[in-house]
Amino acid sequence: MLTSPLFHHYALAPRTWDEMYDEEKVRFQYRNIFEFLQRIPPDELSKKEELAKKLFMSQGITFTVYSSGEGIEKIFPFDIIPRIITATEWNFIEKGIKQRLRALNLFLKDVYHHQFILKDGVVPVELVYSCPHYLREMQGFNIPHDIYVHIAGIDLIRDHDGTFYVLEDNLRTPSGVSYMIENREITKRIFPDLIPQNFVRPVTQYPNILYKNLLALSPRQVSAPTVVVLTPGIYNSAYFEHATLARLMGIELVEGRDLVVENHIVYMKTTAGLQQVDVIYRRVDDEYLDPLVFEPSSVLGVSGLLSAYRKGNVAIVNSIGNGVADDKATYVYVPEMIRYYLNEEPILKNVPTYQLSNEDEREHVLKNINQMVVKKTNESGGYGMLMGHAASDEEITAYQKQIIRNPRQFIAQPVISLSSAPCYINGKVQPRRVDLRPFALCGPTGIEIVAGGLTRVALKEGSLVVNSSQGGGSKDTWVLAK
Amino acid sequence: MLSRVADSLYWMARYMERTDSILRMLKINYASSQDNSEDFSWQPVLRIFGHLEQAEAAEMEPNSRKVIQYMVLDRENPNSVFTMVRRARENARGVQDNITTEVWQCLNGFYHVVHEERLTYLLQHEDPITVLDALIKECMLYFGVSETTMFRGEGLSFMNVGRYMERAIQTSDILDVKLSNLAYDLDKPTDTTYWKYLLMSISGYALYLKRYRSGFEARNIIDQVLFNVDFPRSVLYSLNQVQRHFQRLQSDQNTEGFSKVDFMIGKLRSKLQYSDVQSVSHTGLHHYLNSITTDISSIGNTLNHYYFAYS
Numbered sequence A: 001m002l003t004s005p006l007f008h009h010y011a012l013a014p015r016t017w018d019e020m021y022d023e024e025k026v027r028f029q030y031r032n033i034f035e036f037l038q039r040i041p042p043d044e045l046s047k048k049e050e051l052a053k054k055l056f057m058s059q060g061i062t063f064t065v066y067s068s069g070e071g072i073e074k075i076f077p078f079d080i081i082p083r084i085i086t087a088t089e090w091n092f093i094e095k096g097i098k099q100r101l102r103a104l105n106l107f108l109k110d111v112y113h114h115q116f117i118l119k120d121g122v123v124p125v126e127l128v129y130s131c132p133h134y135l136r137e138m139q140g141f142n143i144p145h146d147i148y149v150h151i152a153g154i155d156l157i158r159d160h161d162g163t164f165y166v167l168e169d170n171l172r173t174p175s176g177v178s179y180m181i182e183n184r185e186i187t188k189r190i191f192p193d194l195i196p197q198n199f200v201r202p203v204t205q206y207p208n209i210l211y212k213n214l215l216a217l218s219p220r221q222v223s224a225p226t227v228v229v230l231t232p233g234i235y236n237s238a239y240f241e242h243a244t245l246a247r248l249m250g251i252e253l254v255e256g257r258d259l260v261v262e263n264h265i266v267y268m269k270t271t272a273g274l275q276q277v278d279v280i281y282r283r284v285d286d287e288y289l290d291p292l293v294f295e296p297s298s299v300l301g302v303s304g305l306l307s308a309y310r311k312g313n314v315a316i317v318n319s320i321g322n323g324v325a326d327d328k329a330t331y332v333y334v335p336e337m338i339r340y341y342l343n344e345e346p347i348l349k350n351v352p353t354y355q356l357s358n359e360d361e362r363e364h365v366l367k368n369i370n371q372m373v374v375k376k377t378n379e380s381g382g383y384g385m386l387m388g389h390a391a392s393d394e395e396i397t398a399y400q401k402q403i404i405r406n407p408r409q410f411i412a413q414p415v416i417s418l419s420s421a422p423c424y425i426n427g428k429v430q431p432r433r434v435d436l437r438p439f440a441l442c443g444p445t446g447i448e449i450v451a452g453g454l455t456r457v458a459l460k461e462g463s464l465v466v467n468s469s470q471g472g473g474s475k476d477t478w479v480l481a482k
Numbered sequence B: 001m002l003s004r005v006a007d008s009l010y011w012m013a014r015y016m017e018r019t020d021s022i023l024r025m026l027k028i029n030y031a032s033s034q035d036n037s038e039d040f041s042w043q044p045v046l047r048i049f050g051h052l053e054q055a056e057a058a059e060m061e062p063n064s065r066k067v068i069q070y071m072v073l074d075r076e077n078p079n080s081v082f083t084m085v086r087r088a089r090e091n092a093r094g095v096q097d098n099i100t101t102e103v104w105q106c107l108n109g110f111y112h113v114v115h116e117e118r119l120t121y122l123l124q125h126e127d128p129i130t131v132l133d134a135l136i137k138e139c140m141l142y143f144g145v146s147e148t149t150m151f152r153g154e155g156l157s158f159m160n161v162g163r164y165m166e167r168a169i170q171t172s173d174i175l176d177v178k179l180s181n182l183a184y185d186l187d188k189p190t191d192t193t194y195w196k197y198l199l200m201s202i203s204g205y206a207l208y209l210k211r212y213r214s215g216f217e218a219r220n221i222i223d224q225v226l227f228n229v230d231f232p233r234s235v236l237y238s239l240n241q242v243q244r245h246f247q248r249l250q251s252d253q254n255t256e257g258f259s260k261v262d263f264m265i266g267k268l269r270s271k272l273q274y275s276d277v278q279s280v281s282h283t284g285l286h287h288y289l290n291s292i293t294t295d296i297s298s299i300g301n302t303l304n305h306y307y308f309a310y311s
Helices: A028-039 A042-058 A089-110 A125-129 A178-189 A206-216 A239-249 A304-310 A336-340 A359-367 A394-403 B003-033 B043-048 B053-059 B064-073 B081-093 B101-115 B117-125 B128-147 B152-182 B192-201 B207-212 B216-226 B235-247 B255-273 B276-284 B287-306
Strands: A062-066 A071-074 A078-086 A150-156 A164-170 A227-231 A250-253 A259-262 A265-270 A273-277 A279-282 A313-317 A372-376 A412-416 A420-425 A426-435 A437-445 A446-449 A457-458 A474-480
Touching: A028 A078, A028 A420, A042 A078, A042 A178, A042 B101, A062 A457, A071 A372, A078 A089, A078 A178, A078 A420, A078 A437, A078 A457, A089 A164, A089 A437, A089 A446, A089 A457, A150 A250, A178 A239, A178 A273, A178 A474, A206 A227, A206 A239, A206 A437, A227 A239, A239 A250, A259 A304, A265 A304, A265 B003, A304 A313, A336 A412, A336 A474, A359 A394, A372 B152, A394 A420, A420 A457, A426 A457, A426 B216, A437 B053, B003 B064, B003 B081, B003 B152, B003 B192, B043 B053, B043 B064, B043 B152, B064 B081, B081 B101, B101 B128, B117 B128, B152 B192, B152 B216, B152 B235, B192 B207, B216 B235, B216 B255, B216 B276, B235 B255, B255 B287, B276 B287
Parallel strands: A078 A474, A227 A250, A227 A279, A279 A313
Antiparallel strands: A062 A071, A150 A164, A150 A437, A259 A265, A265 A273, A372 A412, A420 A426, A437 A446, A457 A474
């Protein structure tokens, strides 16, 4: 096949699954876009890249970085070539995530009630009680419909043979869904007609499903419950997302200072006095949510919120204390949870994970640290991570000391290569590593997953870290209908 | 509507109205500075709008480009176009779910325009009027877009209350600047261009020619700028609009706040309605203009107390 010079620099990494190429052949799901890219003059793509940047800027899809008192608007880097998932792959992912989420919700209910899973010795008791995100305040408290996780972002990666693995469960306040929606809008602008030609499933219904679920949680039986999005404010790097979701659902975006609790009822301060709030989709972390119960210096939260929640006067989404289920040390036990609660075999695999609190496993990891990724159990966003194959001897020694001092805080995984997908970088199409975060919505009527998600991409050559704080970007993610 | 949101909308509108008004004022003053007229001085502009001390203003004054640079781009100057657009956008950003996407994108676009490096170069090396015109167009775009797309409701009412309060303040300040150049002596003989520029800076020139037909007479000009209800930048017109938009906020809730603010607006409006140039020049023009802006500030404070206080 004749190839355009665009593709001359596409160097496949060894032992890596490429989303577009199967050896020399282009996979069928990429054939359309591959041919499209063959026909297009190379400088045309640079123009499209420029247009995408301009659109992000002019629509204010940005976050502000504050340095020396002045804010600078930044774009979350966007790669113009979509990442494509086939209908078969998607069916598998969808089934797997639904199963996992069902088990995780049951686990949270169990941990905060009878703790059967601990008593049966399936999950060690120490693991739960030593987790900083396990909140005694939630013990024995019944929440509406027993749903703890209403919104989950499950991170998936693919090993060299294409198998999907779950890398992380994000069950607290997962972010990135606005990029799933906005990236699609940008693609519509820069590649006219391409989406209908490829039978790409839509993602625009996400806010509608979310809103429907939020409404269903209202503790008051009124015709129009007040649902709000609670944001930490405009200085938060995900503020754009909070504002977008509120706008797309047509509900109020509030900050902690807009709310007040009186007599265990939450109100918002309006120009016409106080108005009762029924459902809060909060994007403020547990520890800042209520200064009376958690971090006392927090100005982002609302005093008395937890008591209103416990009285059942307000619904909070996601529920509080979910961190015990997405802790990286708990992660190891999710396959066991699925077997224990559902009596099913896990559909999606876990990445093999060593727990450093276990002596044998610690020994093994310390010996083979060059082939390991070591992570802190309670950190996210790619912080506090050691990539064994790339770290210097000093870094490794320092890290080993930390591990020995507090092994519970660490887990280790063998380096998984992550699949690569075509990206347009410096005027050439080149492979870069990607992951996938679909967003699952869990409501009283069941779990729904919008066909799509956030594909994060490590834009640095050879890098395996896709987090935006570590130089990662994102792509539009297409799920094909056929 | 959330108090914080109402507050932000009100200030977003005020900043945008002030931006527009300062840009027009700069444009005409710049034109006037090119006439070598003896009556012209940048000093009042720099003192009233730029918050500069007399000495600083005197130092900057001879250099028109420097003055414009300071008024448009200076980051320390709280009334520079740069600062105000940034504030307007900051307010808009906090209430994106209460304004239309069009309004948000328009302000966001303006924000990026004032951040362009090129603007500094253009103001230094090219025709300042061209640059100011381009910025005024951004303001016009904002006014048009908000008028055409914003849903009719509480939010728009707060925006319009803020907008027209600001306009009344600006008009009265601009008149004050002009009169202070003449030491408030209405009989001091002046160049016709002097008044012509004032009218042009508030788009009142054409109306003046049609309505007053008498050459440029200080008393007629004051009449138009303060009391003419057909002139959209007159103080009385602006106060009529404040009243009209505020009264749309009447509801069963917050009756106490409503009647307090409504009373104050009505009182100030009547004060204007039942004044004329003669009685005003009798009590002292500077004093009169000052009392208007003070009254508007206290309306703002009461509004803040009853509608916006949330923390």
